Amino acid sequence: QVQLVESGGGVVQPGRSLRLSCGASGFTFSSYGMHWVRQAPGKGLEWVAHISLDGSDEYYADSVKGRFTISRDNPKNTLYLQMNSLRGEDTAVYYCAKERGDYADFRSWGQGTLVTVSS
Amino acid sequence: EIVLTQSPATLSLSPGERATLSCRASQSVGSYLAWYQQKPGQAPRLLIYDASNRATGIPARFSGSGSGTDFTLTISSLEPEDSALYYCQQRSNWPPLTFGGGTKVEIK
Numbered sequence: 001q002v003q004l005v006e007s008g009g010g011v012v013q014p015g016r017s018l019r020l021s022c023g024a025s026g027f028t029f030s031s032y033g034m035h036w037v038r039q040a041p042g043k044g045l046e047w048v049a050h051i052s053l054d055g056s057d058e059y060y061a062d063s064v065k066g067r068f069t070i071s072r073d074n075p076k077n078t079l080y081l082q083m084n085s086l087r088g089e090d091t092a093v094y095y096c097a098k099e100r101g102d103y104a105d106f107r108s109w110g111q112g113t114l115v116t117v118s119s
Numbered sequence: 120e121i122v123l124t125q126s127p128a129t130l131s132l133s134p135g136e137r138a139t140l141s142c143r144a145s146q147s148v149g150s151y152l153a154w155y156q157q158k159p160g161q162a163p164r165l166l167i168y169d170a171s172n173r174a175t176g177i178p179a180r181f182s183g184s185g186s187g188t189d190f191t192l193t194i195s196s197l198e199p200e201d202s203a204l205y206y207c208q209q210r211s212n213w214p215p216l217t218f219g220g221g222t223k224v225e226i227k
Contacts, residue, residue: 035216044206044218044219044220044221045155045157045163045206045208045218045221046218047213047214047215047216047217047218050214050216059213059214059215060214061214061215062215095162095163100165100168103168103210104210104213104216105153105165105168105208105210106153106155106163106165107165107168107174107175109162109163109164110162111162112162
């Protein structure tokens with residue numbers, strides 16, 4: 001079965017960097033677009049970034065554009081989110097999510113990893 | 120950016136009652152709308168995709184309808200385990216993908 005496991009979250013000071021990872025198994029990772037979605041404490045879901053199946057296309061939410069970079073390593077079945085210049089408003093649970101076929105909605109999600117930006 | 124507005128914010132009903140949740144889009148999304156259920160401490164779970172298609176393993180009491188700008192998620196007969204937050208999401212025109220603000224369903 002599909003499994004997505006995020007790691008790399010933690011407490012980080014404003015202005016610092018953090019890299020999240022999402023290990024994938026149970027499906028052909030290189031055949032699917034992938035996304036990061038976040039959820040601030042007590043708030044709703046916010047889409048963060050997308051990467052195409054071969055890594056050739058990337059899209060970002062305006063709130064993270066220029067600060068976050070999504071990437072993937074298909075031979076390692078791993079998705080990444082490099083987060084630079086972190087702000088308090090980036091505090092959230094970050095989920096990786098697999099596209100449903102060729103479509104940008106999400107049957108499969110990881111369990112999430114918490115990023116807390118605080119001095 | 121397409122804005123999705125969900126109503127009501129909270130729905131409080133008894134087991135066996137019918138729940139009707141609304142999602143309105145700021146412009147047409149065709150049928151490209153999904154619904155998710157999220158329980159505390161858990162990742163969202165896909166319930167409905169393309170407005171009216173139940174995802175694998177989703178009970179038949181969950182149904183979706185609508186097209187264009189107005190969509191409805193109906194839970195025909197509430198079970199205690201249906202207590203959760205429910206979100207809609209559009210994939211018609213992105214980036215950005217957008218989610219609604221959520222509806223909380225409480226079981227009395």
